[in-house]
Amino acid sequence: MLKGKHLLEPMDFSVEELDEIFDLAERIIEDPQKYKHVCDGKLLATLFFEPSTRTRLSFEAAMLRLGGQVLGFSEASSSSIAKGESIADTVRTVAAYADIIVMRHPKEGAPRIGSGFSDIPLVNAGDGGHQHPTQTLTDLLTIRYTKQSFNNLTIGVCGDLKFGRTVHSLIKAMSRYPGNRFCLISPEELVIPEYVRKEVLQKNNITFREVRRLEDAIADLDVLYMTRVQRERFFNEEDYIRLKDSYILDADKMKLAKEDMIVLHPLPRVNEIAVEVDQDSRALYFKQARYGMYVRMALMMKLLGADEGGVN
Amino acid sequence: MLVINSIEKGIVIDHITAGLGARILSYLDIDTSKHTIAFIMNAESKKHGRKDVIKIKDVTDVDLANLGLIDPKATVNVIDGHKVIRKIKLEMPETVVNIIKCKNPRCVTSIEANAPHVFRLIDRESQEYRCEYCDDIVSMKEER
Numbered sequence: 001m002l003k004g005k006h007l008l009e010p011m012d013f014s015v016e017e018l019d020e021i022f023d024l025a026e027r028i029i030e031d032p033q034k035y036k037h038v039c040d041g042k043l044l045a046t047l048f049f050e051p052s053t054r055t056r057l058s059f060e061a062a063m064l065r066l067g068g069q070v071l072g073f074s075e076a077s078s079s080s081i082a083k084g085e086s087i088a089d090t091v092r093t094v095a096a097y098a099d100i101i102v103m104r105h106p107k108e109g110a111p112r113i114g115s116g117f118s119d120i121p122l123v124n125a126g127d128g129g130h131q132h133p134t135q136t137l138t139d140l141l142t143i144r145y146t147k148q149s150f151n152n153l154t155i156g157v158c159g160d161l162k163f164g165r166t167v168h169s170l171i172k173a174m175s176r177y178p179g180n181r182f183c184l185i186s187p188e189e190l191v192i193p194e195y196v197r198k199e200v201l202q203k204n205n206i207t208f209r210e211v212r213r214l215e216d217a218i219a220d221l222d223v224l225y226m227t228r229v230q231r232e233r234f235f236n237e238e239d240y241i242r243l244k245d246s247y248i249l250d251a252d253k254m255k256l257a258k259e260d261m262i263v264l265h266p267l268p269r270v271n272e273i274a275v276e277v278d279q280d281s282r283a284l285y286f287k288q289a290r291y292g293m294y295v296r297m298a299l300m301m302k303l304l305g306a307d308e309g310g311v312n
Numbered sequence: 313m314l315v316i317n318s319i320e321k322g323i324v325i326d327h328i329t330a331g332l333g334a335r336i337l338s339y340l341d342i343d344t345s346k347h348t349i350a351f352i353m354n355a356e357s358k359k360h361g362r363k364d365v366i367k368i369k370d371v372t373d374v375d376l377a378n379l380g381l382i383d384p385k386a387t388v389n390v391i392d393g394h395k396v397i398r399k400i401k402l403e404m405p406e407t408v409v410n411i412i413k414c415k416n417p418r419c420v421t422s423i424e425a426n427a428p429h430v431f432r433l434i435d436r437e438s439q440e441y442r443c444e445y446c447d448d449i450v451s452m453k454e455e456r
Contacts, residue, residue, distance in 0.1 A: 107422070130447065
């Protein structure tokens, strides 16, 4: 039962609870019109203490498409925080007005503080470099809807595996399903953190291999999750220049991939995927953004206790 | 050889890792103007080589909840009539509130003044705690 719960971290929900959300999201994808009044009269408060156009618009579009309404602020300077109000007091006050809260904050753990003062569901929409659970839900729905399963997949994650929180969450989430294998593609400087290797992969006996070049792994993959390799992460310019092309996905590398491999990216993309790849039917990153809205619709319905007949 | 007499009633905190006695004494926050306290530093120990020992006369109700956080190897003996009536083995607490402060500058506790600093034990062996909010890990071994 998800009604009334908060979502602070990707692993807050069980596999069964996630299935409930994805089942509903897939029904919404198939017939969005059927859901346009299920949250009539419901109010979403978007508390964005730092700007994030993509995530905020995705949540707002999701609530509007369910028939509900939206209020909130999109940066801290236009909120009572600028006057020195605590997160606890801000959330407690807003919880008196709205039915569900979505919160983004630059400080890690801010939504957890807020959730302790909210008697309505609170969703973390990103807290600094810490957690971004609805991005993980987006990634998972895209995989499930396209591959029709979460099992027995070879998942390649490419780029900055050291600092990429979406990558860590995806690995943790997909490790809960049987038969999945991982291919970790990164330069030496940006390999997966030790705790993910030990606590998630080795502990659960997950098959994985670590490679340095995308070309050496792409042919085996069912899913390729791209992230950006940032110049400032490297110790010296020489290494960056030597390695950067290995982590840029282009049409030539796509020729090596399976016909049904899918390419995901949390966006925004900078130069790690060549624009020419956008034309490839396997490039799903813009569709992924749309699935992000659908999964947020399903999530908010579940947290509000709504179904096809409206809010119960 | 330094000799400290046994106490008739009170508590003896023994086997304290040498060097940690002062922190334990400070944590106990006992009114030193009212109580008789013996604090022995670097005493010889068969088990550990060197140890600190604290004896507090006529006090038996000290808050031991977080003592294990400072030194899980220490033992507490409650004395009455010159006899040990209870031996307490300290353990690292599962949760500690407002004892350790989160040092991660990105943690919300750095700006939310009234938020309690909450840490949960994740590994007894390595004595590591994780911040409830930002997941930053603190090793008590390094803290000492």
